[in-house]
Amino acid sequence: MVSANNEQLGIMSLRDALQLAAEQQLDLVEVAAAAKPPACRIMDFGKFRFEQQKRDKEAKKKQKVITLKEVKLRPNIEDHDYEVKKKNAQRFIADGDKVKVTIMFRGRELAHPELGRQILVRMANEMKEPALVEREPKIEGRNMFMILTPRPAKVSQPAAKTGAQNQTAAAPTSVAPQKKED
Secondary structure (H helix, E strand, O other): OEOOOOOEOOOOOHHHHHHHHHHOOOEEEEEEOOOOOOEEEEEOHHHHHHHHHHHHHHHHHHOOOOOEEEEEEOOOOOHHHHHHHHHHHHHHHHOOOEEEEEEEOOHHHHHOHHHHHHHHHHHHHHOOOOEEEEEEEEEEOOEEEEEEEEOHHHHHHHHHHHHHHHHHHHOHHHHHHHHHHO
């Protein structure tokens, strides 16, 4: 038995523990039911639950939710269409999302899966700087896909750039060298 101010009260009967909690206008909470004898604590259970919900809410705010976006291609895609799809994938990666690049085969196109693999390898090579290949090209049924994920350094870089721009606004002498680098 533990009191409200973390003092060890020792082993006592359930009736005595409930009476002690009622005198202090607090709750008797079983902390460790598996222990012999079970460990209990006198506390304000409503306050405890409120603080726990508050901690859970803070932890949830700090989480980064990564979504999976999909870009669908065909094995006989033209160059301009490929470039549009690649730009979409780059935008998704820049936003911090994973990208699933899918090649859809129809009819006899499935007889030449190497054409689809070439397109996926080309996409992976051109997206090497902002993304990592999480899953290599793999064929499932009539589709071949691979998954790209953002590089960890690239996700945090835009935040670093905005911080650097805010610093340069405060110190105008450092603006000129940055323009030469860009």
